[in-house]
Amino acid sequence: MTDFASKVILVTGAASGFGQAIANAFAKKGASLSLVDKDEENLNKVTEQCKKAGASKVLAVVADLRVEDDIVRAMNETIEMFDRLDVLVNNAGVFRTGSVEDTTMESFDLLFAVNVKAHFHFTQLAVPHLEKTKGNVINLTSIASEMLLSTDILYGMTKASLTYFTKTTALGLAEKGIRVNAVAPSVCRTNILKRPDALGPDLSEDEIFEFEEKTHPLGGVLIEKQDVVDAILFLASDSARTITGTNLLLDRGRLLAGPLYKRE
Ligand SMILES: NC(=O)c1ccc[n+]([C@@H]2O[C@H](COP(=O)([O-])OP(=O)(O)OC[C@H]3O[C@@H](n4cnc5c(N)ncnc54)[C@H](O)[C@@H]3O)[C@@H](O)[C@H]2O)c1
Secondary structure, eight states: OOOGGGOEEEEESTTSHHHHHHHHHHHHTTOEEEEEESOHHHHHHHHHHHHHHTOSOEEEEEOOTTOHHHHHHHHHHHHHHHSOOOEEEEOOOOOOOBOSSSOOHHHHHHHHIIIIIHHHHHHHHHHHHHHHHTOEEEEEOOGGGSSOOTTBHHHHHHHHHHHHHHHHHHHHHGGGTOEEEEEEEOOBOSSGGGSTTSSOTTOOHHHHHHHHTTSOTTOSOOBOHHHHHHHHHHHHSGGGTTOOSOEEEESTTHHHHOTTOOOO
């Protein structure tokens, strides 16, 4: 069992969804937390939750991950406060539906900035600190990283890129004793599809969930936040000391079945 009470965990996108659940889970284990998000109001709420849940110390950093200086400031403030980093959870992400024909270049820049460039930058800044602690990085990819979804082309491209990044950095950082892994959930009820412009006018969140419930060979349920939390607590722990470069699918068999599969 890993004693997270002595560890410092940085979670991006901590104000909502998986990030909020991940922050609370590490808080319950007594970890020190650096929580990063652009949504100040919800970040403050999650910070209070984590303090009540048992976190040793919590730093909240309001930062827009599209802005390089914000990322540098978030890492600097984390190290100034805690003087170490054990686990970096690159979780923040945005979604846009759309094919190659109906995707704007504004969406292209946004998704690559938040879903790829920010994680690259945070990881780069974290390396010297993770080398000292023999720490690890966990990236939030998606089932879309390994499945050809032509109607969600941009999102899939960013997650495929993040999977490549996970594997190449796992290889590149192994000699420093740093592990790098990813978790790839299928669909879960968070706020990601509720964000402005995520779906466009012709698609509703309910339609997606109704469709997605039939795509999992293991049965009708969607992924729960707790499924992601459990995977991350494991990958972050010493129990996963042999695991690096993995993109852990949390998809109830969906990738095995393929994008056209429908369970009656
Ligand atoms: N929910 C799903 O079905 C699902 C499935 C697979 C993977 N994921 C991935 O999980 C991760 C978390 O998503 P979620 O579902 O919890 O979404 P969410 O929308 O509930 O939370 C995302 C968080 O990221 C923050 N964020 C977005 N852009 C930011 C920016 N520019 N600067 C700082 N913070 C920013 C938001 O403010 C929000 O708090 C994402 O990487 C997403 O791609 C989600």
